[in-house]
Amino acid sequence: MTTAASTNFFEFxxxxxxxxxxxxxxxxxxxxxxxxCPRCEGSHRLNSTGRLRQFYCYRCNISLSPTAGTLMGHSxxxxxxxxxxxxxxxNRTSGITVDHLTRxxxxxxxxxxxxxxxxxxxxxxxxxxxRLGGQGEIVQIDETWLPNVIESSQxxxxxxxxxxxxxxxxVQTCVIPDRSASTFMALIDAWVSPGSTIVTDSxxxxxxxxxxxxxxxxxxxxxxxxxxxGFSNVWIESYWNSLKYFLRSQNRVVKEAILPLYLAEHAFxxxxxxxxxxxxQKLIQTFPMIDQAKLPLGANPKQSVxxxxxxxx
Ligand SMILES: [Zn+2]
Numbered sequence: 001m002t003t004a005a006s007t008n009f010f011e012f013x014x015x016x017x018x019x020x021x022x023x024x025x026x027x028x029x030x031x032x033x034x035x036x037c038p039r040c041e042g043s044h045r046l047n048s049t050g051r052l053r054q055f056y057c058y059r060c061n062i063s064l065s066p067t068a069g070t071l072m073g074h075s076x077x078x079x080x081x082x083x084x085x086x087x088x089x090x091n092r093t094s095g096i097t098v099d100h101l102t103r104x105x106x107x108x109x110x111x112x113x114x115x116x117x118x119x120x121x122x123x124x125x126x127x128x129x130x131r132l133g134g135q136g137e138i139v140q141i142d143e144t145w146l147p148n149v150i151e152s153s154q155x156x157x158x159x160x161x162x163x164x165x166x167x168x169x170x171v172q173t174c175v176i177p178d179r180s181a182s183t184f185m186a187l188i189d190a191w192v193s194p195g196s197t198i199v200t201d202s203x204x205x206x207x208x209x210x211x212x213x214x215x216x217x218x219x220x221x222x223x224x225x226x227x228x229x230g231f232s233n234v235w236i237e238s239y240w241n242s243l244k245y246f247l248r249s250q251n252r253v254v255k256e257a258i259l260p261l262y263l264a265e266h267a268f269x270x271x272x273x274x275x276x277x278x279x280x281q282k283l284i285q286t287f288p289m290i291d292q293a294k295l296p297l298g299a300n301p302k303q304s305v306x307x308x309x310x311x312x313x
Contacts, residue, residue, distance in 0.1 A: 005273075007280040014086050022079035027055055027066040029286050038064075041103045053079075070287040071118040082107060082115075083284065089119055090272075090280035094249045095265060117295050120261035123290035127187045132167040133196030140166045140236040141188070141206070143179060146244070148253045160259055162243075163187060167196075168236040170271035173243075174262045175256075181205040185212070199231045239270060259294045 016022050035046040037057040046055035056063045072082050101112035113156040133139040148279040163176045176183050184205045197215040200206040210218035246266045272279040
């Protein structure tokens with residue numbers, strides 16, 4: 001029986017007994033249940049060519065590979081192993097480390113690191129930015145300092161500031177260059193709907209929110225004020241706690257280039273908990289195109305071989 005919150009291993013085995021089932025699932029997400037050919041406008045069905053990764057249309061004489069360009073494109077790891085890895089990633093509340101994946105799947109550390117980076121890029125593509133709040137809705141906004149973020153592989157932490165907005169449906173986060181009013185207001189104008197009630201701390205960069213037409217509740221934390229007229233910042237504050245725990249569980253330090261991928265992974269899991277959907281089914285509901293150029297350098301096999309050993313996050 002499928003529970004709302006997760007897919008367990010036995011349900012997974014029933015749904016995906018082998019790689020053929022996984023490929024068919026990806027093809028269905030791309031071409032529809034009837035596997036209609038995208039070239040001849042759905043008038044012909046695609047047939048399996050006998051080769052696992054390919055489907056064929058007899059009318060247009062074309063073969064299509066549903067995994068091309070997705071996180072599994074060009075991978076030598078089987079589709080079933082990829083799906084099993086996505087199941088692990090979805091069901092672990094605090095994520096998977098490279099070491100765990102290396103031991104569990106019997107792949108090299110480099111392959112494990114690449115898989116994790118690709119899955120996080122996949123999640124980033126799945127999580128489109130959405131506008132938060134709305135008339136009468138509460139949006140809690142805060143920023144936090146992550147000290148253990150490094151610029152390159154060697155130097156001590158230079159840190160990073162992460163900006164977060166949380167409404168009753170979930171969270172949006174991004175890395176910001178500074179705590180200036182112009183940075184905050186550009187993000188709020190872009191992503192918070194008019195008519196929202198915004199709860200922040202008393203940082204002066206938030207002072208113009210009332211002028212911009214929002215109802216603004218400023219909590220003065222230095223005076224011990226954590227709640228005012230029933231409003232608090234508890235959603236976003238507890239999100240920061242769980243994000244920091246997640247990042248610590250991954251590694252001692254985080255590379256700046258890979259931080260947005262970690263932010264997307266954690267926010268994905270957090271939002272799935274709020275809306276009660278199954279994170280694994282969400283991960284496999286569509287297979288967006290992945291720009292592999294966005295992979296961090298450490299996930300590039302050539303560079304890692306030259307360095308003797310892949311530098312892991
Ligand atoms: Zn066709």
